[in-house]
Amino acid sequence: MVISPIHYIFVPLATAFLIPLLQKLYKDAARVVPGLVLFYNLVISVILFRRVMQHGTVTEIIAGWRPPFGINLIMTPFSATLASLVSFMAFAVWLYGFRFKRVLKGGEVMYYEILQLMMIAGALGIILTGDLFNLFVFIEITGITAISLVAFYRDRHGAEAGFKYMLLGSLASSFLLLGILLIYTQTGTLNMAQIAQKMPAVDSGVKVIALIFILIALGIEAEMFPLNSWAPDAYSQAPSPTSATFASVLAVAALYALIRVGYTLFDARMISGFLIVMGFLTMLIAEMAAFSQTDLKRMLAYSSIGQMGLAMVAFGIGNETAIFGALFLMINHAVIKALLFMSGSYFIYNLQTKKMDALNGIHKRLPYVSFLFSLGVLAIIGFPPFSGFWSKLYILYGAANKNMLLLIIGILSITLIEMTYYLRVIGRIYFAKEKSEPASHKPSVNALVAMTALALVIIILGIYPDLISGYLHQAGRFLLDKQAYIQTVLSMR
Amino acid sequence: MTTFILFLVVMGIILIAAALYAVIQKDLLYAVLATGVVSLVLSVFFYLLQAPDVAITEAAIGIALTTIIFIITIRNTTRDEDIYSEDLINRFKNKKDA
């Protein structure tokens, strides 16, 4: 059987359906099998990524009907990059969470693993699909799994965070349906490429209304201000591997959907101003909120929202340099924020509290985890030798190319806020007086392997960004080339 | 033909009335039953609009299943919209006893 993008979807699906049975045969099946599947995803990512980068876009027809009649999967260099990123991060998170103590109670582990696996499959579906309604279905898959995972601990905060997400998520799906229907009435099709082709002929009033509906819906998913009030609660109440997945998988997929719809279906020029303004507001407000947090996970969550805002700004700027920076930022953010959530959750696990006051002097008890955490912090605020530096530099460079001086000043001053609160945490970890308690929970080996791997990625990308920059340039070019997308899809046989 | 038009208009009015009732009614059990009526009328609507498949789905899922899960939820929370917490239930009970 030839490797093709459909493997990303049906292998996790079949596994998820099978896990309840396998669980009966072998007690640890629910924990082991998803890892195998995610590893398989990683392998096909490598194969497909190479194929896409060498021979151009890989497409796949489903049910044997060529587009626009059937649903198609499409892997442009842009989506191939993100799909590989998602597969890699998913595997790293699985490795990290393999022995995660708090989720190991009783039969719940099966629910947890199924939901976690399907969240990743849903995110991959969002990235790969070429059909608007199919996008909706995959967004629902990720939404339902994410809600269940947020409420997974079944405490009062979890249920509340889940309900908040549920409320906004349901509104988002209704608005998305309305937007899809509006587009369908005007163009008579659901295939994204054909919609893009027919869009110029659509009455501009209807187009704007459809765009607003879809932007509201995808804005909720992509944590855009002011629709992101679910995000900090969800990030902070979910189990820690899930928080890491939210930051590194779900956010990437949601932003991809926003960009794909904005750039391909509509015109990039139509949304660029909107994206810059909303992205900047998202960033500003999130970083200010992060500054005033006392809870470690909430601080990380707000910082995540801020980074998504920066990525939106970069996509709004819309020239090749900025898009390169945005892609680099998405990769960096996924890796670094996952590392921060992973190492941060070991602090929380040891201290039994999420409050940051308790972090004082913890480096003596957990030296290695503290080291990894500070590495992540330095990388995310963009210290020169680390990878975060390059992405920010390129985004600023892109803004400079378009003479957006105010924006540059704004981003830089927000970076200052970011630096302050992150360095405050580092200060607590290393220089504050410790309370003398022995370390109770050393990190397990698999978690250490996962975290070290992520840290290595950060360092290598920082020292030698050329390793991926060629690919990212190619991906960015393809995103801007709308006609190539339309032609590739509609010439499929 | 005129019956078709009449039907659609009357159905639309019933639909809106039932939905309004569902939102206004303070007794949640009746509100839920009103949403059941919304589903019922909706499935007739679908049938009139030449969508029998959708009509059957709406009939089975909208009328029966959704209504029952709402009723189960009401049984596990409160039935009256204004008496929304356990405190209020207890206070209300005490008043009745006294």
Add this chain to the structure above:
Amino acid sequence: MKEFQEIFLRYHALLQAAVYGSAVLLILIGLYAVLMKKHLVKIVIGLSIIESGVNLLFVAVGYISNHTAPIFSPGYEHAADKMVDPVPQALVLTAIVIGFATTALALSLVIRLYRHHKTANIEQLKSLRW
């Protein structure tokens, strides 16, 4: 059948108002409940009313006057030109089932919330704040 078309066109504005209007009103009523009501169950009722409105809008958009259901039952084998648009109907099937799934999930969260907080008023759920 020509008659049908004539009457349909004569009353078109009324019909459009009756069908699109009630769908849009359902969406608005549901949204009102979601935004203004305090009881969690009422909010979920609002969500399900919004879903109903969206579903009705889907089917209404696919309707073509004087055409039959998209089923090639015996006697209608060659009537493809006289059938309503089947695509919105297929989409609505998906949307209804997904709507039920989300409603069930929402209600289970409501039950959980009531167990923990002893209240179903959304304004009293304030353990999580910005």
Add this chain to the structure above:
Amino acid sequence: MLKKIFVWFLLAVLGIALYASFGRAPFGENRVGPTDNPATVSAFYLKNSAEKLQTANSVTAIVVNFRGFDTLGEVTVLFLAATGLASILYRKEDEDEEGEHLPVRINLPASSIVRTGAKILFPLILLLGIYIFVHGHLTPGGGFQGGSVIATGFLLMFITYRRFGTNHKVMVWLESLSGLAFVLTGLYGLIKYGSFLQNTPDVGHLNDLVSGGLIPLIYIFIGIKVSTELTNVLDTLMNIKPKKR
């Protein structure tokens, strides 16, 4: 007060926007176009569900074949909702929810008329459900409709008989295997014809019970899957211990 004004303003704007924008697609207008030489997706579906797939119900053809991938996703959504529901309402034996313990059911038992009626109706409802999804490609209805009808049958039994419970082992097997069978049928298309979920060219004749190639088979799997998932959801919800009054 400010909130109220804002909400009303929002509703007014949304209502006008919706009505105006959907008004651009007049009610009852033919946007499908001729089916002989299809220019739109719908016309293509209408033409080919009769010609190439020999499936009488073209909605079924779309749901199962043309857009079968959506349906796979939809079945997954249902599966995940059942899983998420079980996870949210999950309760270990020793788990005490903030001191709440209520073993006694307060409901009165159903009357004997209801019980006898339910007993007679239950097999009929099951039969109806099975009929609906077996004939999904010929008449209105199909896997989702039949599945939900079967679930209403179980609902009747849950309500009438307090002690009625489903056999969990059978449910788990049916649920997993029917879902897997759906995926495997898709895989069969991928291996044999080169495209996931692709139908066999051997589709029979319009309006025969065995027509449409793999479509009825897949719809039966969907029916089993949907009915078990919905029954699981109901079972989980019905088994919540009622709170103290």
